[in-house]
Amino acid sequence: xxxxxxxxxxxxxxxxxxxxxxxxxxxxxxxxxxxxxxxxxxxxxxxxxxxxxxxxxxxxxxxxxxxxxxxxxxxxxxxxxxxxxxxxxxxxxxxxxxxxxxxxxxxxxxxxxxxxxxxxxxxxxxxxxxxxx
Amino acid sequence: xxxxxxxxxxxxxxxxxxxxxxxxxxxxxxxxxxxxxxxxxxxxxxxxxxxxxxxxxxxxxxxxxxxxxxxxxxxxxxxxxxxxxxxxxxxxxxxxxxxxxxxxxxxx
Amino acid sequence: xxxxxxxxxxxxxxxxxxxxxxxxxxxxxxxxxxxxxxxxxxxxxxxxxxxxxxxxxxxxxxxxxxxxxxxxxxxxxxxxxxxxxxxxxxxx
Numbered sequence: 469x470x471x472x473x474x475x476x477x478x479x480x481x482x483x484x485x486x487x488x489x490x491x492x493x494x495x496x497x498x499x500x501x502x503x504x505x506x507x508x509x510x511x512x513x514x515x516x517x518x519x520x521x522x523x524x525x526x527x528x529x530x531x532x533x534x535x536x537x538x539x540x541x542x543x544x545x546x547x548x549x550x551x552x553x554x555x556x557x558x559x560x561x562x563x564x565x566x567x568x569x570x571x572x573x574x575x576x577x578x579x580x581x582x583x584x585x586x587x588x589x590x591x592x593x594x595x596x597x598x599x600x601x
Numbered sequence: 602x603x604x605x606x607x608x609x610x611x612x613x614x615x616x617x618x619x620x621x622x623x624x625x626x627x628x629x630x631x632x633x634x635x636x637x638x639x640x641x642x643x644x645x646x647x648x649x650x651x652x653x654x655x656x657x658x659x660x661x662x663x664x665x666x667x668x669x670x671x672x673x674x675x676x677x678x679x680x681x682x683x684x685x686x687x688x689x690x691x692x693x694x695x696x697x698x699x700x701x702x703x704x705x706x707x708x709x
Numbered sequence: 710x711x712x713x714x715x716x717x718x719x720x721x722x723x724x725x726x727x728x729x730x731x732x733x734x735x736x737x738x739x740x741x742x743x744x745x746x747x748x749x750x751x752x753x754x755x756x757x758x759x760x761x762x763x764x765x766x767x768x769x770x771x772x773x774x775x776x777x778x779x780x781x782x783x784x785x786x787x788x789x790x791x792x793x794x795x796x797x798x799x800x801x
Contacts, residue, residue, distance in 0.1 A: 469733075469752040469791050471719065476636065476701030478604065478664060482655050483694035484674050492664065492694065494604070494701050496633055500738075500749035505647055508633035508706060511602040511664050515788070516725040521702065526721065526733065526752050528788045530770060534673055535786035543666050543674035543693045545602050549788040550724035550733075557717035558761055561737060566748030569709040575719070 471552065471575050472497040474523045478511060486542040493519060493548060495527060498574055512546035524552035524575040602666045602693065605630040607657050611650055617687050623675075624653045626692065628665055634706025636699065651690040662696040710768045710794065713738045715759050719752060727754075727777065727788040734759060734793065736767055754792040766795035 476494035480487075491514040512527050515536040519525050525548045533547035555575040561568045568574075609627035613620075629648045649665065652675065657663050666674060671691035717735035721728065731754050738749040753767050756776060768776060773792035774784040 469754075469789070471735075471750075471752055475633070475705035476699055478694070478699045479697045480664065480694035481697055483664070484655070486673075487694060494633075494636065494699065494705075496705050500751070505603065505630040505649070507603055507630045509603060509631075509636065511604060517723045519723070521700075526719065526724075528725075528790050530790045531669065531785055532727075532774070532788045532790060534670060536788070540676045541669070541673035543670045543691060545666055545668065545670045547725075547788060550719075550721035550728055552719055553722050554720045555717060555735070557735060561716045561735075561750070568750060571707070571709045 469526050469528050469549065470497050471499060471555070472510070472525055472527055473572070473575075474519050474521050474525055474548075475509070476521060484543050486537065486540065487513070487544070490514065491518075493525075495525065495546075495548075496571065497527075498524070498571060499568060510546055512548050513542070513544050514548045517548055517551055519548050519551050524555070526550040526552065602664050602670070603630055604636060604696065604699065605649070605663055605665050607659050607661050607663060608648065609659060619686050620688070623688070624656075625650050626653045626657060628663060628690075628692070630665070631662070632706060633701070636701040637703040637705045649690050651692050652688045653692045655692055655695050657692055657695050662699065663692045664694040664696065666691055666693045710766050710772070711738050712797065713751070713753075713765055713767050715755075715761055715763045715765060715793075716750070717761070725788040731756060731777070732758070736765060736793070738767070751791050754789050757793055757796050759793055759796050764797040765793045766797060768792055768794040 472495040475496045478492040528549045533544045534541040552575050605628040608629050611625040674691040675686045713736035716737045719733040734755040736753045738747045740747040774787045776792040778784045
């Protein structure tokens with residue numbers, strides 16, 4: 469699955485009948501995604517979670533999105549499966565030769581602090597103050 | 602899936618028999634920056650040929666699906682035989698309108 | 710399947726049923742040599758409670774669904790395309 473942010477919505481009355489009743493959301497993936505074309509976005513159906521613009525979401529790709537309704541397969545490649553409450557990432561991911569990049573602070577609640585494992589203990593710095601988006 | 606704009610048609614007489622009756626359109630994928638600004642494609646630097654069952658016209662924005670999803674879109678043409686259609690891209694929706702954050706395409 | 714390292718976790722409340730009782734981890738995919746990060750990060754379902762920094766094996770597609778609920782014909786609607794399938798103890 470990938471993390472992305474809902475940046476828009478698409479409305480269509482002329483569409484494949486299996487898409488009737490599903491929201492079509494425009495997603496900007498936060499991190500790695502190897503699309504067919506380098507267009508920086510993907511369109512996903514919202515099958516279960518009622519995500520809105522500005523939400524960070526988890527997107528499932530491939531076959532499962534095609535089977536979210538009864539009957540023949542839906543003509544879809546991507547489905548929103550969850551809205552992100554909070555995300556934590558080890559600071560080391562932002563270092564080194566291929567560091568992660570963030571767009572608008574990345575997924576909601578991203579803690580960019582060192583999360584250290586020392587023996588059996590896991591310690592983390594306090595979450596820095598973040599302004600509301 | 603992703604959003605694109607229909608920029609042309611493809612006609613073919615010599616083709617695989619499974620493709621009879623299918624319309625093919627040239628679609629240029631939209632970049633996220635273009636979606637945010639609602640501007641027309643700047644130049645045709647990338648395009649895909651997609652099967653169309655919905656009757657999209659040149660200039661219309663569409664939602665494109667690839668792979669198994671594209672073959673699933675053809676299910677109504679030949680129920681049960683979709684897996685055998687030699688198609689890897691299909692138009693699954695014609696866009697009435699879209700609404701995208703104007704800054705969505707900004708570089709990190 | 711690919712090798713990766715757990716670099717983070719994702720918490721969700723509004724979610725599809727396939728996520729009930731399951732954790733989501735961020736996994737940095739390692740390159741072909743296995744050592745350096747490839748720059749790719751995926752969200753993987755975690756049923757093995759892999760801790761931060763743990764080396765793991767991640768499986769995609771139908772293999773991922775089988776990690777959660779084995780049986781190819783009964784699990785194709787299960788919303789999951791990526792799951793941690795093994796915790797790697799050591800490798801040469």
